[in-house]
């Protein structure tokens with residue numbers, strides 16, 4: 001519940017507004033039992049305990065990278081489904097990558113999360129719990145959130161916005177919008193809707209190809225919104241919010257990694273101030289697509305740079321623990 005909803009709920013019980021705020025604060029710290037809310041009178045704790053549940057995610061698996069300390073969690077949801085969260089430790093703070101749906105219906109050709117389709121949306125509180133449980137389990141203070149795990153966040157628009165409100169609340173988890181990134185495969189109407197909310201978060205768009213022909217090979221969503229429509233939406237987003245978009249580009253051997261692709265991409269993005277994040281494709285056995293080799297990635301980045309487009313190659317964390325999208329949940333699905 002949002003603070004105002006909790007206040008209304010408490011008012012209906014004849015309880016003062018400050019009690020609702022106390023409970024909201026405890027929930028924002030990840031407390032899962034009313035008995036732990038020590039600034040509430042014992043009788044009230046018992047009443048609340050009798051009337052409400054505080055559902056929370058159950059840890060199924062935890063893996064820690066021996067290489068870089070990246071941690072990956074597989075959580076069980078109350079209905080038995082599962083999702084993954086990754087904790088990445090950087091010098092500037094700890095970042096969690098959360099899932100927004102159980103599965104995904106976008107069908108990208110390289111992605112493990114979309115195999116088996118979308119089962120359901122995550123609720124706002126399940127997403128919040130991913131952040132809270134991860135911080136508590138790892139004993140880590142969370143300063144950044146990326147919505148880049150399983151699912152398409154803009155395909156679960158209302159719940160994701162609700163989650164952002166909760167996690168951003170100063171009396172809750174208090175994570176600033178500027179410390180939150182949201183990644184989308186490019187749902188044009190939803191990008192416009194998001195722009196209208198004027199949030200200070202960072203929007204990343206999974207582009208993966210500069211032209212319709214190549215993008216359609218990799219991303220079925222391109223049939224609904226072609227590259228031109230997507231670029232236009234990105235431009236509108238920048239105009240409305242003043243926030244530059246960053247583009248993700250997973251390098252797939254022989255598909256989108258040629259000098260011609262670099263040229264086309266540079267033509268599109270030159271002068272827009274957009275940043276390109278080159279990602280080494282994580283090999284997903286079911287998908288059969290291969291990552292580009294290191295030299296090709298470097299040459300591609302250099303070609304973009306020479307053409308005036310800033311590009312960086314994303315650091316790879318947790319490669320020894322299957323820390324990429326959907327790989328852990330997929331492993332569990334294979335076994336069961």
Ligand code: SAH
Pocket residue numbers: 108110111112147148149150151152153183184185186205206248249250279280281282283284324325
């Ligand atoms: N649905 C959203 C967010 C989740 S995917 C989106 O499409 O942006 C997060 C990022 O990981 C996206 O850029 C996605 O294209 C990328 N990705 C998915 N599978 C990958 C793989 N096997 N290797 C590298 N990147 C991958």
